[in-house]
Amino acid sequence: xxxxxxxxxxxxxxxxxxxxxxxxxxxxxxxxxxxxxxxxxxxxxxxxxxxxxxxxxxxxxxxxxxxxxxxxxxxxxxxxxxxxxxxxxxxxxxxxxxxxxxxxxxxxxxxxxxxxxxxxxxxxxxxxxxxxxxxxxxxxxxxxxxxxxxxxxxxxxxxxxxxxxxxxxxxxxxxxxxxxxxxxxxxxxxxxxxxxxxxxxxxxxxxxxxxxxxxxxxxxxxxxxxxxxxxxxxxxxxxxxxxxxxxxxxxxxxxxxxxxxxxxxxxxxxxxxxxxxxxxxxxxxxxxxxxxxxxxxxxxxxxxxxxxxxxxxxxxxxxxxxxxxxxxxxxxxxxxxxxxx
Amino acid sequence: xxxxxxxxxxxxxxxxxxxxxxxxxxxxxxxxxxxxxxxxxxxxxxxxxxxxxxxxxxxxxxxxxxxxxxxxxxxxxxxxxxxxxxxxxxxxxxxxxxxxxxxxxxxxxxxxxxxxxxxxxxxxxxxxxxxxxxxxxxxxxxxxxxxxxxxxxxxxxxxxxxxxxxxxxxxxxxxxxxxxxxxxxxxxxxxxxxxxxxxxxxxxxxxxxxxxxxxxxxxxxxxxxxxxxxxxxxxxxxxxxxxxxxxxxxxxxxxxxxxxxxxxxxxxxxxxxxxxxxxxxxxxxxxxxxxxxxxxxxxxxxxxxxxxxxxxxxxxxxxxxxxxxxxxxxxxxxxxxxxxx
DNA sequence: AATTTAATTGCAAACGTTTGCGGGAACGTT
DNA sequence: AACGTTCCCGCAAACGTTTGCAATTAAATT
Numbered sequence: 001x002x003x004x005x006x007x008x009x010x011x012x013x014x015x016x017x018x019x020x021x022x023x024x025x026x027x028x029x030x031x032x033x034x035x036x037x038x039x040x041x042x043x044x045x046x047x048x049x050x051x052x053x054x055x056x057x058x059x060x061x062x063x064x065x066x067x068x069x070x071x072x073x074x075x076x077x078x079x080x081x082x083x084x085x086x087x088x089x090x091x092x093x094x095x096x097x098x099x100x101x102x103x104x105x106x107x108x109x110x111x112x113x114x115x116x117x118x119x120x121x122x123x124x125x126x127x128x129x130x131x132x133x134x135x136x137x138x139x140x141x142x143x144x145x146x147x148x149x150x151x152x153x154x155x156x157x158x159x160x161x162x163x164x165x166x167x168x169x170x171x172x173x174x175x176x177x178x179x180x181x182x183x184x185x186x187x188x189x190x191x192x193x194x195x196x197x198x199x200x201x202x203x204x205x206x207x208x209x210x211x212x213x214x215x216x217x218x219x220x221x222x223x224x225x226x227x228x229x230x231x232x233x234x235x236x237x238x239x240x241x242x243x244x245x246x247x248x249x250x251x252x253x254x255x256x257x258x259x260x261x262x263x264x265x266x267x268x269x270x271x272x273x274x275x276x277x278x279x280x281x282x283x284x285x286x287x288x289x290x291x292x293x294x295x296x297x298x299x300x301x302x303x304x305x306x307x308x309x310x311x312x313x314x315x316x317x318x319x320x321x322x323x324x325x326x327x328x329x330x331x332x333x334x335x336x337x338x339x340x341x
Numbered sequence: 342x343x344x345x346x347x348x349x350x351x352x353x354x355x356x357x358x359x360x361x362x363x364x365x366x367x368x369x370x371x372x373x374x375x376x377x378x379x380x381x382x383x384x385x386x387x388x389x390x391x392x393x394x395x396x397x398x399x400x401x402x403x404x405x406x407x408x409x410x411x412x413x414x415x416x417x418x419x420x421x422x423x424x425x426x427x428x429x430x431x432x433x434x435x436x437x438x439x440x441x442x443x444x445x446x447x448x449x450x451x452x453x454x455x456x457x458x459x460x461x462x463x464x465x466x467x468x469x470x471x472x473x474x475x476x477x478x479x480x481x482x483x484x485x486x487x488x489x490x491x492x493x494x495x496x497x498x499x500x501x502x503x504x505x506x507x508x509x510x511x512x513x514x515x516x517x518x519x520x521x522x523x524x525x526x527x528x529x530x531x532x533x534x535x536x537x538x539x540x541x542x543x544x545x546x547x548x549x550x551x552x553x554x555x556x557x558x559x560x561x562x563x564x565x566x567x568x569x570x571x572x573x574x575x576x577x578x579x580x581x582x583x584x585x586x587x588x589x590x591x592x593x594x595x596x597x598x599x600x601x602x603x604x605x606x607x608x609x610x611x612x613x614x615x616x617x618x619x620x621x622x623x624x625x626x627x628x629x630x631x632x633x634x635x636x637x638x639x640x641x642x643x644x645x646x647x648x649x650x651x652x653x654x655x656x657x658x659x660x661x662x663x664x665x666x667x668x669x670x671x672x673x674x675x676x677x678x679x680x681x682x
Numbered sequence: 683a684a685t686t687t688a689a690t691t692g693c694a695a696a697c698g699t700t701t702g703c704g705g706g707a708a709c710g711t712t
Numbered sequence: 713a714a715c716g717t718t719c720c721c722g723c724a725a726a727c728g729t730t731t732g733c734a735a736t737t738a739a740a741t742t
Contacts, residue, residue, distance in 0.1 A: 057699060
C-alpha cells in the first residue's frame, strides 16, 4: 500500500518541468534559485507531501543525525531520567536517539555496539554492563567514532566520561550522619568491586577519617545484589549484633528501604536508635515510612551533559579526550535521619 | 579521525582483484560464488573490519529494519516494561528500535511521527499522549506505513490496538473487594475521560451491578492527575464523610498509596476498616505498609505482542486491520485488602 | 574437434540526494 | 557591436549496495 506513492525530488521536478537539482536547491533555499521557482517548488512539495529520504541523504553525507545509547537496564528509574536528559538535549539539537539495553550482559553489549556501528550512528553514549571485563569491542568502536561513557564507567576506556561525584556524595551522606551525632555507622555495599560501589565506599572512609572515627570492618557489609531483599537480611544481621550501629549508610535506596523494613518490624526507632541513609532518590524513598534520607542524582543533567560532550566530539573531529566530568549531587534530608515531629 | 579508513565492498574487491558484485554475493553467501572465493572474501572482510553500510542498503531496499516507538513518558515504570518487551522482541527479529517521548504533548507527538517518517522506519508503535485530540498526523502516517497503537489507545484511529483488558481488570479488582464483604466501595478516577480511566470505571460499574450494589455517586471521586498527592487529598475527603466507604479502588497505584498514607496517619485500620486496591503493580506497591493489592499489567507481554503484530503488518503488505487485542491481567492480593497476620 | 552445459564472475543500472561546474539569457558597460 | 557580469538553472558524478544479465572459463557431451 505504501511504497508506490512516495514523492521524490524527481517527481516534483517532472511535475514542474525543472531539473532535480533545481528542486533540491530550491528546497534548501539556495541563493542561486529565483524566489518564484522556490515558491513553486515549495508549493508542490507540500502538495505532494514530500518528505526527504534521510537514507539517501545520510548515504551521501555520512551523517545520520542519530546517536546510539546503550544502558544496562532501561527499567531502573534512574536510568530513565538519564535517558530523558539525553533525549531532550538530542532533540534540541536535531538528533534522533536509538536506545538499547545490554541487560548487564557484556556480549549483548558488544553486539549492540556492532549494530550501532553498522547503522552508522554519529556517536555513542554507553553506560557499561556491570560485568564488563572485555573492552575490545568498545575500544574498536572508539577508534571509529565518538563514544562517551556515562554513569557506569571504567578507567579502562580512554574517553570522555560523565559520572556523578560518587565519592563526594557518599562523603556528604556519612558526614551528615556524623553531624547528627552518630558514631557507629554501618555501610552496605556491593561485594563485587564495581566502580560506583568502590567510590562510595571511599567517600565513606574519608568521612570517617575526617572525623577521627576508626573503621570497624565488622559493620562493613556487602552483598551480591543490593536489593531490598538483601537490605532486609542485612538489617537483621545488624540488629542482632552485640554492638549495634547507630546508623546505616546503604549504597542503594532499595537496600536502605529493606533495612528500614526490618527496623520497623523490630520496633527499632528511626532515626533515634538507628538512622538510615540511602542513595539515588528513587520514588520509593518517599513511599517508605519514615521517608528516606538519600542522595539525589540529577539524572537529567548527566544525560544532558553527556550528550553535549558527545556532540562536541562529533563536530570537532579532533583526537579523543579522556577527561572525567563529575556532576555534583544533592543530599536530601528526610525523616530517616532527622527527627521531623 | 574516523571517516578515512572505512572498509567498503570496493576496498575488499580491489584488495582481492575481484569485482564488487562478487564480494557482495560472497558475503551474502550466494550459491553462484565458489567456496574458495567466499572463503577469501570473508577472510579479508574480517581482517579489514568490514561493516556493511546500512544506509546504502536501506537506501536501495527501502527497508531500514528499524521501528519507531513513541511513548508519553519514558520514566514510568510500566512504560519501561513495555519498552523492554518491545526491544526484546525486536532484537529477536533483527530490528532496531528508536524510542521517543511525547511528554504527553500532542504537538510533540506529531513532530516525532514526522521525524520517524522521514527516517524511514519500517513501522511505528505509538502510545498516545494523554491530551491527543487532533489525529491528522497519525492518520497521515497510518496511510504511509504500518502503525499500531498500544497501551494508550483511541478508537479514533482505525488500526490494530494492543491494550490490557482494563475493564476486566477493574471488574476483578472490585469483585475481589466485594467478596471480602465490602459493600461501600469508593473509586478514584481521572477527571478527564481518558480511555484507560473510562474502561476501569466501566469495570467498576459492572462489578457493582453484578452484585446488586447501587452506585453512589458521592463516592466516585475524580482528579486531574491521579498522583500520590491527590490520593492523600482524596483520602482525607473520604474519611471525613459521614458515611465512610469500607473500601477504595484507586485507578492508579500512586493514588492508592496516597490513600493508604492518609489512612495510616489517621490510624484507620487497613483493610478491616477500609481496604485499598490499586492498579499497575508498581515497585512502590510492596514498599508501602500494608503492601498494596493491585493489578499486575504484564508490560513485557504487551510490548512483545504489539511488536509481533507490527511485524506482521510490515511483512504482509495487506490492508490495515483494526482489531483490538486485549491482554489479560493478574490481580495480586496483598495486605491492603486481606488480613495477613 | 565441435558443441552444449554448468559453474563462476563481471558489467552496469538503479536507489534519491547533493553539489561542482558549466551554460544560456538578460542586462549593463565600454 | 563586442564584451563582461549577474542571475538562474541543468548536467552529471558521486555516495555503497544489490541484482539482472551477459560474459568468460572449464568441464562434459556428442
